[in-house]
Amino acid sequence: MAHILIVEARFYEHLNDLLLDGVRSAVEAAGHSHETVTVPGALEVPAAIAMAAESGRYDAFVALGVVIRGETYHFEVVSNESARGIMALTLDGLAIGNGILTVENEAQALARARKTEKDKGGEAAKAALAMLALRERFA
Ligand SMILES: Nc1c(NC[C@H](O)[C@H](O)[C@H](O)CO)[nH]c(=O)[nH]c1=O
């Protein structure tokens, strides 16, 4: 049984709850355990994963969050840099599924966060587990 750390950027409470439901359902359906830590925003997710990885206590990670475009360039910074940081960690060998939504509005976020719709949380969980299995295959 693998132990999965969910790192959530809790910027929008209700959207995160929907994403978390999808992640937890997918991880439990696969027979694994999980725990969750919360950071302020998506920009803090890569560092939180890096810190947690040093503990050696987790087999894989799921990044969660919602970035909704506002009036400024900050949307691009938050979206692109959180993705870049997560990608860098995966290239260092960590099994991570990226479930950070980057959307234009709340309607787009809801359609992707709900387990009964696009279930991006479940999708990220399955990606993390797939990469964990791949790493074990190559071990
Ligand atoms: N606008 C959103 C943010 N912004 C906050 C940043 O992620 C970060 O916490 C801050 O810049 C301090 O370092 N974060 C989200 O997750 N979603 C947003 O829509």
Ligand SMILES: CC(=O)[C@@H](O)COP(=O)(O)O
């Ligand atoms: C994605 C963001 O950082 C966004 O919520 C910030 O809004 P604004 O660009 O209007 O400051």
